[in-house]
Amino acid sequence: MSLHERPASSPVGEAIPHESAALHVTGHALYTDDLGVRLQNLLHAWPVQSPHAHAEVTALDTAPALAVPGVVRVLTAADVPGVNDAGVKGDEPLFPQVARYHGHAVCWVLAESEEAARVGASAVRVTWTPLPSVVTVAEAIAAGAFQGAQSTLSRGDVAVGFAQAAHVLTGEFDIGGQEHFYLETNAALAHVDEAGQVFIQSSTQHPTETQEITAHVLGVPSSHVTVQCLRMGGGFGGKEMQPHGYAAIAALGTTLTGRPVRLRLNRTQDLTMTGKRHPFHAVWKAGFDENGRFTALEVTLTSDGGWSLDLSEPVMARALCHIDNAYFIPHVLAHGRIARTNKTSQTAFRGFGGPQGMLVVEDILGRAAPRLGLDAHELRARNFYQPGEATPYGQPVRHAERLHDLWAQLLTRSDFHARRAEVAAFNAAHPHTKRGLSVTPVKFGISFNFTAYNQAGALVHVYKDGSVLINHGGTEMGQGLHTKMMQVAATALGVPLSSVRLAPTRTDKVPNTSATAASSGADLNGGAVKDACDQIRARLSEVAAGTLGVHPDDVRFEAGRVCALGHPERGMAFAELVHDAYHRRTPLWAAGFYRTPGLHWDRAAMQGEPFKYFSYGAAVTEVEVDGFTGAYRVRRADVLHDVGDSLSPLIDLGQVEGGYVQGLGWLTLEELRWDESGGPNRGRLLTQSASTYKLPSFSELPEVFNVALLERATETGVVYGSKAVGEPPLMLAISAREALREACAAFGPPGRETVLRSPATPEAVYWALNTARRATGKQVAADD
Ligand code: MTE
Ligand code: MOS
Secondary structure, eight states: OOTTOOOSSOSTTOOOOOTTHHHHHHTOOOOGGGGGGGSSSOEEEEEEEOSSSSEEEEEEEOHHHHTSTTEEEEEOGGGOSSOSOOSSSSOOOSSOSEEOSTTOEEEEEEESSHHHHHHHHHHOEEEEEEOOOOOSHHHHHHHTOEEEEEEEEEESOHHHHHHHOSEEEEEEEEEOOBOOOOSSOOEEEEEEOTTSOEEEEEOOSOHHHHHHHHHHHHTSOGGGEEEEEOOOSOOTTTTSSTHHHHHHHHHHHHHHHSSOEEEEOOHHHHHHHSOOBOOEEEEEEEEEOTTSOEEEEEEEEEEEOOSSOTTHHHHHHHHHHTTTTTBOOSEEEEEEEEEOOSSOOOOOOTTTTHHHHHHHHHHHHHHHHHHHTSOHHHHHHHHBOOTTOBOTTSOBOTTHHHHHHHHHHHHHHTTHHHHHHHHHHHHHHOSSEEEEEEEEEEEEEESOSSGGGOEEEEEEEEOTTSOEEEEESOOOSSSOHHHHHHHHHHHHHTOOGGGEEEOOEETTTSOSOOOSOTTOHHHHHHHHHHHHHHHHHHHHHHHHHHHHTSOGGGEEEETTEEEETTEEEEEEEHHHHHHHHHHTTOOOEEEEEEEOTTOEEETTTTEEEOOSEEEEEEEEEEEEEETTTOOEEEEEEEEEEOOBSOSSHHHHHHHHHHHHHHHHIIIIIOOOOBOOSSSTTTTOBSOOSTTTSOOOOGGGSOSEEEEEEOSSOOOTTSGGGBOOOSSGGGGGGHHHHHHHHHHHHTTSOTTOOOOOOSSOOHHHHHHHHHHHHHTTSOOOGGGO
16 A cells, blocks of 8 residues: 555544544643653753843853852853754854853852842842844844845746736735743743763753754763653744754753752743744735736835744745745745844744745735725636645745635535625625624645654554554654654554554654654654554564465454454454464564655756645635724634545644634734833843733634635545644634724725734724724714
């Protein structure tokens, strides 16, 4: 059978709960920091953070801290035996001489208790020499403060495209960042074993890189460091790069003191120290022909990378590769550059730049529609990729017809056209309350742009009693990867799910793993788990074939039984076969490997086929806006999303719902505010707690929320015909932003462009609707 084919009845595709659901809801699930209490002699780490956005450490006196009862040691740059750097670009000193953002940790105190460490940290005497700082993207652009490579994606000749245009529109757009706000903050726990090897438990999406960076900080080979990740209480991209430095601090502390070291950021530390979604600034010019079809798009994207490069370059690459979203644009010229600012180092966040790129084109279409005299949904559909067309980076848009199909199905399911009429009638009858109803598509490329990352390994053991233990290189952050991997193994070996156990992710079991990211966890690790299982099954087939007197190809494995094709009565229990195979000295374990075939990417030219396939989806959202305050509610959302043939439908539904809501937070509620003044707190993150940073909660959920997965959607060439699901649904929430724009527009005369800030907070919505309302010449008293 090929990779995408699945047996008629199989654990894959069954709607089962998350493997840890019961543990999650009863509080029995253990996270990295929970493991610390089990260790004796534990030391606790606390950072000394910079009170300046940019300042040199001219003197560092640790003596007062050492005088605090309970303080054992203060870790500084002088303690680093290897390389004093926590990143992969060489620009992230672990113990910096110059603090580059407000909150930057310059040294760490180890103590008997967390409280002693905290008091010790406040006693460290640091002499700061403040330096000039760059806090906003606008300041960075004015100062020419950029970092990393600048990249350009182009196709055709935009001059030709603009010459063909009947309408040329221009604009600027600022896109806000986003805090990951995973429930579990960054944590690491390190100890040294009897042979001097370092063992680190870390809340990391990328155990291999955590291992490598710890090893180079300690100046030891990778083989001396093992990293384990039991599970994370959310990662969302925020634990792809950020955990390395914290793991290295804990590892350094344990090698110097011989005692286990625990480091767990409290919420304020996590908010002020770790990177977030990149804010973006876009300047654009778009050409449309008289039918509303794009003729050209020229855009310059500037992301706010913060103080160091981190993942800013690949995030920009993904933004540029999603500037088209679902639309064919014949002539494209898109530039990307990364601002260097004195802020946290912005990093991966669900969608990895894709949402920012996509939001630019959706904003353009939302603004342009009334000026082109078209309904926004009509304008969008007219520009969809047709089968056979390719993206600006040269990748054919395979299955473009799926999007057309899905769009049509969703409009029917959501009763879109009838509800548009209802909304119009409602708006005509209500001068101070308006509704908006919008639909937007998602096309998201699956695979890491960086080709080498598209590989994975697994280790599968079958024990003599027929029970199965799997290890794979992916990490579990709530997304249900482990659940899916157990379903894959059970299907591939033809055993019930209850026979399969999954062991925690560790670098000494599966080496050289990629980050669990780019939504590719199930595609990659699923391919590797299946490969390992297939090897074992092939060996078992030989044994069974002998016993059953058939050809090995005619042996069937299903639900814990092994039998001859067409003769279900002629067979044996899986455990019995395994027992036989052991006595015949058959290896009952295997290492599996998977590499995504057919990928290539020229990073400099920004051309190639970086993605295995595209993930498609669309959402219809209806909102209601109050004209006096800008307050709004989401009345209803309907989603149809393509996950191929789902590996695990309940998990996938959860991913789609969670992604939509996280996107809704980014686009409507969550607003990072930094002190941009010239005052003493310049560069300080002002929104440093849940009281000032508004996350979506139950009360902001769509009042009616219908989520469905596209049916009969087998994706060939992917494990059991499935598609990735982790990130793409976040971008479905763009439909809510567009619905808000439509509702704002309804306060004014038709045919006018509505500019809406992002995030579309009630305040931003108020100003947008107020502008629309002023255009009617009628004003309500409340305005003035
Ligand atoms: N879902 C939950 N519950 N928690 C998370 O941290 N991270 C998202 C997504 N869904 C996340 C999540 C991100 S950013 C990615 S890249 C994928 O899950 C990673 O997992 P996958 O590759 O197994 O889909
Ligand atoms: Mo996800 S942003 O690729 O970790």
